[in-house]
Amino acid sequence: MAGKIAELLVSMLADAGVKRIYAVTGDSLNEVNDAVRKNGKIQWIHVRHEETGAFAAGAEAQLTGELACCAGSSGPGHVHLINGLYDAHRSGAPVLAIASTVATYEMGTRYFQETDTIKLFDDCSYYNQMATTPKQFPRMLQAAMQTAVTLRGVSVVGLPGDLAATECQPVDSSLITYDMSSDIVLEQFWVERLSKWLNKANKITIYCGIGAKDAHQEVVELSQRLNAPVAYSFKSKMEIQYDNPNEVGMTGLLGMPSGYNSMHEAQILLLLGTDFPYTPFMPEDNIIVQVDIKANRIGRRAKVDMGICGDVKNILQTLLPHIKQKTDGSFLKEQLEGYRKVKQHLLSYVRDRGDNNKIHPEYVMSEINSVAAEDAIFTVDTGMTCVWGARYLQATGKRKMLGSFNHGSMANAMPQAIGAALAYPERQIIALCGDGGLSMLLGDMATIVQYKLPIKIIVFNNRALGMVKLEMEVAGLPDWQTNMYNPDFEIIAKAMGMKGYTVSNPEDVSPVLIKAIKSEGPVLINVMTDPNALAMPPKIELGQMTGFAQSMFKLIMNGKTKEVLDTIQSNYKHINEIF
Numbered sequence: 247m248a249g250k251i252a253e254l255l256v257s258m259l260a261d262a263g264v265k266r267i268y269a270v271t272g273d274s275l276n277e278v279n280d281a282v283r284k285n286g287k288i289q290w291i292h293v294r295h296e297e298t299g300a301f302a303a304g305a306e307a308q309l310t311g312e313l314a315c316c317a318g319s320s321g322p323g324h325v326h327l328i329n330g331l332y333d334a335h336r337s338g339a340p341v342l343a344i345a346s347t348v349a350t351y352e353m354g355t356r357y358f359q360e361t362d363t364i365k366l367f368d369d370c371s372y373y374n375q376m377a378t379t380p381k382q383f384p385r386m387l388q389a390a391m392q393t394a395v396t397l398r399g400v401s402v403v404g405l406p407g408d409l410a411a412t413e414c415q416p417v418d419s420s421l422i423t424y425d426m427s428s429d430i431v432l433e434q435f436w437v438e439r440l441s442k443w444l445n446k447a448n449k450i451t452i453y454c455g456i457g458a459k460d461a462h463q464e465v466v467e468l469s470q471r472l473n474a475p476v477a478y479s480f481k482s483k484m485e486i487q488y489d490n491p492n493e494v495g496m497t498g499l500l501g502m503p504s505g506y507n508s509m510h511e512a513q514i515l516l517l518l519g520t521d522f523p524y525t526p527f528m529p530e531d532n533i534i535v536q537v538d539i540k541a542n543r544i545g546r547r548a549k550v551d552m553g554i555c556g557d558v559k560n561i562l563q564t565l566l567p568h569i570k571q572k573t574d575g576s577f578l579k580e581q582l583e584g585y586r587k588v589k590q591h592l593l594s595y596v597r598d599r600g601d602n603n604k605i606h607p608e609y610v611m612s613e614i615n616s617v618a619a620e621d622a623i624f625t626v627d628t629g630m631t632c633v634w635g636a637r638y639l640q641a642t643g644k645r646k647m648l649g650s651f652n653h654g655s656m657a658n659a660m661p662q663a664i665g666a667a668l669a670y671p672e673r674q675i676i677a678l679c680g681d682g683g684l685s686m687l688l689g690d691m692a693t694i695v696q697y698k699l700p701i702k703i704i705v706f707n708n709r710a711l712g713m714v715k716l717e718m719e720v721a722g723l724p725d726w727q728t729n730m731y732n733p734d735f736e737i738i739a740k741a742m743g744m745k746g747y748t749v750s751n752p753e754d755v756s757p758v759l760i761k762a763i764k765s766e767g768p769v770l771i772n773v774m775t776d777p778n779a780l781a782m783p784p785k786i787e788l789g790q791m792t793g794f795a796q797s798m799f800k801l802i803m804n805g806k807t808k809e810v811l812d813t814i815q816s817n818y819k820h821i822n823e824i825f
Contacts, residue, residue: 251383252277252410253284255344258384260287262313262391262423264342265306266668267291268299269317273359274407275346278317291668291697294689296323298661300330300343305625305648305665307339313395313423314665317344320407321359325366329655332370335400336652338456342394342401343367349408350378363404372397376404380415391423432564436554440535441568443514443552447533449577450474451512453497457519457538457558459485462643464562465518466490473572474512475581477505479520480636481651487641492578494585497527500636502592504585511577519558522547537561592637599752604776607631607706610755611638611678614704617759619674620644625662627683628654630712630779635678657686660703664690667699674763675700681707681732688738694768695743702762703770705735708777729777739770748772 255278259267266289271279282290293299299316307314316331318324324345334341345363352360367374373393377383383405390401432440444450450472458465459482469476469492476493478486480500487493497505509515510529517536521543522528528548535552536544544553554561595608611634618624621644626635628650639647648666650658663677684705694701709732715725739746745765747758755773762769 249414250277250281250410251380251405251412251414252281254384254414255387255405255410256281256285256288258387258391258421258423259315259342260285261421264288264313264315267315267317267344268293268302268665269344270294270296270299270319270323272319272323273346274348274405274410275317275319275323275344277407277410278344278346278405289668291664291693293661293664293693295687296326297328297330297657298664298687298690298693300327300341301333301658301661302330302665302668303341303343304330304334304337304339305662306669307334307341308337308648309623309646309666309669311340313340313342313391315342315344317346319346320348321361324363325361328366328370329653330661331367331400331402333650333653333655333658335370335372337650338398339400340394340398342391342403343371345376345402345404346410347376347404347406350406351408353378353406363402367400367402371400371402373401373403375402376406377409378406380409380412381417383409384414384417384421385419388419388421388423395423395425432554432556432561436552437565437568440552440554441565443533443535444472444516445568445570447513448572448574449511449513450516451508451514451581452476452516452518453509453520453522454478454482454486454518455520455522456482456485457521458482459519461518461559461562462486462488462490464559464566466492467566468562468569471566471569471571473575473578474516475508475578475585477501477508479522479651480632480647480649482520483636483639484641484645484647488643492582494581495588496636500633501527502585502588502637504581504588507584508581511581517548517550518562596638599755600776601752603750603774604778605749605752605755605773607634607708607773607775607779608638609752610704610706610773610775611635613756613759614676614678615639617756617763618645618676619763622646622674622676623648623663623666623670624676624678625649625659625666626678627659627680628656628713629680629683630708630716631659631678631680631683631706633713634706656680657683660684660694660701661687661690663701663703664693664697664699667694667701668697671699675702677701677703679703679705680712681705681709681730681735682711684735685730685732691739691742691744691768691770699768700766701768703739703768704759705770705772706775707732707735707772708775708779710777712777712779735770735772739772744768744770746770746772748774750774 296318303314303316394401495502495505541555596612600606624647626649667675711728715728736746736748
């Protein structure tokens, strides 16, 4: 164990399979930076903002399933990590954060850039400790990495700058990270009870979350035996939708009436690997069975009648031999017909492409779906971009999609694309950005150019915080301070060193997308979308309709009649559907 603590850190990371550290170097982190240089097995990714680094590490961990790493220097440096770490932790991504900090002899004196890392990161981590001696650090680092890969979440290790430069000392504990996995098999008692329920009921709906991602074949087989429609979360769409004849779409804030209705009209709702957060969309009058690998999630979102802890794939493999083939397919037929009508309605916005500088975002997303590779990786910003991605990007069995699905942060798409591109350099990476999200971390477009990452950035430029605007309108509030003054993103892209295009005419969307996709290196396409395009939830409540009408009335009274007329004109199909 000769050498410095910083060198031991890098060596242990490399042995654990970590490929890179996302960070901005500086002061207390400089010893680690130098250790990376000397080691040669790990790549240092110099991001422009630590939040970008944390998002990128989280994306890498979600896509590969392996431990990823980010770091921040004293005070402001590691504070910047926190938003991306929250996202990684809530997404179940194994991420190690190195929180470099002030020298040990300055701790407790309110020294320059001093923070309490234990308090700071406690809510977004499973492991969070500060090392102060050379005997502590290796043991803490091993425990942190082991915790991250075992519990699937964030671990934080505080590393004072002077400790990083200290010589290593022998320790008695292991320096190796062990990949732990366990198979949980459904006990016979639960097999008999659950199969009896499912064999007896005539109306069953299956709802899948990301926890069912490895059980696609079993989900399809079960749904066909039960004649059950299959709904799914946005996060699991790419894993569940493809080659699934019984799929009826999503529910939740971004979902469709078909997914919502199939869940509410079922006698039994079978929840597989989902921690569905939106209780207003969850039915209350049917039997609910929940299967999840983490027992603490069972029953916290709905009144569950049966809860089973275990891996979804293993549970279904054990259950399937006990499930009889149903002959009554009327419930499934009814739900599939509802889904067909929903898809027809969604296509109406694709056929109507919009006008100059008011391109329908639905059409843009549909075209992206058409030109993207079969194994493309999409990253989507939170907000309206998420809505259009949820409804118009289709699964192939090879595509992947990342977003801030649990934390709901803005500005996630471009940083996550960086992590995706570094993890899978041979695959097509498409970042679907809102203008508000891209503006937040605009500087890291330079990181994309610096590392020659062939990311295609599509900006849905509606000149507004679109989702916030909609939230205000359905609450009866006239939108206020949601409009955005945007720079010319095309010019900025070119100044950064990448190709840039602006699309104002609907006729130019497809040819420019094709040109960008075929181009080598990074490309940004700035699409001028309709600022008044709305995204209706799957179930429209009377209060939302009333609130929307009130907000329109207030806008008229404030002299904004044209804005009201533009909103109605842009969304006449939604309004026809409601009434």
